[in-house]
Amino acid sequence: MSDKKIVVIFPGVNYSADCPLLYYAVFKFETRGYEKVAINYGDLTNKYDSLAQLIQGIKSDVLLRLKDIDLSQYDDIVFVSKSMGTAVAGWIEEKLCIKARHIYLTPLNETLPYIKKDKNIITVIAGTKDKFLDTETLKEHCKKENIYLKLIEGAGHRLEVRGDMNKNIELLKEIVSTY
Template identity: 80%
Template sequence: MSDKKIVVIFPGGNYSADCPLLYYAGFKFEVRGYEKVAISYGNLINKGNSVVECIEEIKMTVLLKLQSIDFSQYDDIVFVSKSVGTVIAGWIEENLCIKARHIYLTPIKETLPYIKNGKNIIAVVAGTKDKLLDTNILKEHCIKENIYLKLIEGAGHRLEVRGDINKNIELLKEIVSTY
């Protein structure tokens, strides 16, 4: 009997599972035989609520969606998350009491409590020009927790360099190679 594997994609607020970094993450894991579940927050993000209110609402919605999956039947569970999704992924793992391997793309400060030694974190990836979380804070945190951090020089929160298509395609390839 073959291993059962699942990858769950947690998008960002304005970065859906169809955007390049997450699309290719799903694609790469599907090619390796993983079942793919891509989360969508619907209109929960743009309700004019604060980030904290949005996160709380998304947590409950995603929890309801994922409670229907029997994660105990899987030999490998991978959570790939971006931005707001990084908070949700860390929280879901704890609330469903499962052991997931994580790829955290551009985490926000609310994610830091979930990025810790003892968790199975494949990589944390962020840009040096990300305005949502100071790179130095993230760097110090990852060093303290002994977590692999891949910093993308000159990239913003979308892990892209403004106006440089060739550089962005290169970056996409480089980042996807860490999955």
């Protein structure tokens, strides 16, 4: 009997599963025999006034959708999340009482409670110019929790360096190699 494996993609608000970091995550895990589920928030992102409300609304919506999939039947569950999706992924793992391995891309402050040493975190990746979460705050948190943090010098929230195509292709390759 072969292992049942699944990768679940939790995108950001303006960073869908078709964007490079998530597209190649799916590609890489599918070649390793993982089933995939890519969450799509649809028009939910237009329905809320604040990020906090948006995250709450999306958590409930995603929980309903994932309840249709019996994640407990999988031997390996990997959550790849970006930005707002990082807060949702951390919460979903706890809510469904499952053990997932995490790849957190550009987490938010709201994600920090889920980035803990007793979780199975493959990597946390952020840019030093990310405007959504202070680099020092994230560094201190990961150090305290003994979690591997990969900081990309000069990269913003999309893990890209403005205006440097070659550098961004290099970064994409470097980041995807950690998955």
